[in-house]
Amino acid sequence: MSNTQTKNVPELRFPGFEGEWEEKKLGDLIKVNSGKDYKHLEKGDIPVYGTGGYMTSVSEPLSEIDAVGIGRKGTINKPYLLEAPFWTVDTLFYCTPKKETDILFILSLFRKINWKVYDESTGVPSLSKQTINKINRFVPSNKEQQKIGEFFIKLDRQLN
Template sequence: MKFSPQILNENLADQAQAIYQQFFLIEADPNWPFGHLSDLINVKYGKDHKKLADGVYPVYGSGGIMRYVERPLYEKESVLIPRKGTLNNVMYVNQPFWSVDTMFYTEMKQTNVAKFVYHFVKSKDLASMNAGSAVPSMTTAILNALELRIPSAEALLQFENSVAPMYEMMKKNEDQSRKLTELRDALLPKLMSGEIDVSDLDL
């Protein structure tokens, strides 16, 4: 049975989340010090993208990729957290990108921490921490104040080495899915207009 890239990625993400829980919840070292999310990251505001020309860098909103633009806002590993809208739609990104003004992006304060931060934030019900009234909203103060045990550098490295192959596979699946979509979008109008004739194909 052949599964779609989306289903494969959901399965890989579930496996990575299970490894996170094993490392940092079930087998957490009681000697790890308590701290706050602000000890690990800087939360940054995204920016308006409307004046940017089209390009190759993805623009992320709370629903995912919105378009591709000429230059990135940030080029390093990051965790994207909705500032308004669907607050629980947290994303991990490891390529140059642009983040819209309703989406926070994050700078890591130490190595091998981005994937840990992603799984930690994703495991939280951010929607229940809503600071808005009409529109669900998140604030830097709420995110910075989230409490957690700060894992050792050794534990973070071990976790990184365990889940990095899964993330690489997810990235390949996403790239394949995007290329297939682009190919479909390019061929479909030509098929509909008769520019490409498939009547003689033996299917």
């Protein structure tokens, strides 16, 4: 059976990788964490992010693990990489990888999702942890995730 006949095998692939990709829920790949208020913290050198990006800097991190930020309220369709250490406000989820999941692959995966389809509001765009966790996507092995993630981050850096 050719790659075009099989739904869970990509048409374009890096050399050395074969086999089918496995369908998984995002909740099996990542942990969706909530941001928090930062106003009780002192100024510092830890960046604070919201749905619009960098806001200020504080003295303590909320996370020591690289993550993908995705809006909970407001801008829900512009995921971006959060390099640890960082803090996020409550309008921004930060998604950390579970075992055998590459964060750069998750970033590229998130950028391909039409998040507006999952908008749960009638006013300000909104997402919930439950909605994010239920989304199904096909994913490769961890080694192939790393190769794909590295490729797209290098491409991103070349274009920006």
